[in-house]
Amino acid sequence: MEEDKIKTLEEIRQLKHLLEAEKQEFLSVMSHELRTPMTGVKGYLSMILEGDAGEVPEHIKDYVAQAYVANDRLIRLVERMLKIAEIQEDKFKFKIGKVHLAREANQVVKDCQVRANDKKVSLKYVSSREYLPAGEAGFVKSDPDRTREILLTLVNNAIKFTREGGKIWVSHREANHWIITDVRDTGIGIRREDQERLFELFSKGNLTLTGQERGTGIGLYLARRLAEAQNGRLWLDRSELGKGSTFSLALPKY
């Protein structure tokens, strides 16, 4: 009986390994198969816009430009879904090192400035003396690319959910072994009943928002998984409907 149990456990273990290997193979092939046709669409649309097929009438140019943007959104969605699958399988590779958090945050703010300006939203990086981008303090232990990705998600969300004339601030504070980055906005805020599901996959929050404002429900889930995989934390610090929200990212000090 005992021998039978051991044999069954061993068979289950082998089957599990086989399934994991097949899942990884499936992910790799699907990522290639999904991306390839989208690459074709992206490429041809960009060539049309750039005049490779001849002069494009103005009234058609906008249609093509919108198709290009929609396809790019699809590409990003596929990228995120594949990344989530890799993280869930612990297959995602992180390069943990010494990262100057203030420098990364300041750069993210600069990168998002055009988008904020287009929406007429004020976006500022507020650095205290300790966390000046060129300063010596403020090093954390993290993967710089993933940290930048998390901050981009938070700042882009803040821009998305803040209406014209609103404000967004990015700042830092310390708490024990952590350096915390706060992204605060004066945006539309989040309903209490939506706050609990905010970091769940495909949680779209307030259904009274427009499709554009609602988003895909992937960004925060992915951002939190990336933070936790680097021994960090990501949470909604505060939010009030109609007044705004603050999201906080804590990363361990170096």
Added chain:
Amino acid sequence: MNDQKTILLIEDDQILLRMYTKKFENEGFNVLVATDGEEGLKILEAASPKPSIILADVMLPKMNGFEFLEKCKQNEATKNIPIILLTNLGGGEQDREKGKSLGAADYLIKSEITPTEIIGKVNKIIENG
């Protein structure tokens, strides 16, 4: 003297191969094409003069882009031709490092870059010699 630049494109997806061929021809390149690594090597061997640069997909039938790159680097006649690897695989940083360690001039994700941006990278590599 013919100043026209020649590029060898190795891509098995017909839509993408046609797209890149069209773009490079529009930019004044002479374009040689292959749909797998083995065919790419044959065309390369026969080409005279040799292409200024090679753009090779990673996921190719018969001989993949990494294998093609290795073979080129082992051949005196082709080892100095810059090779850009293109991919839509999910291998990420690991594959990028593998490409670089084998001597790839660059490693690009196809879905993240337009044909015009690829032309920019190609021209820059050719200019830098």
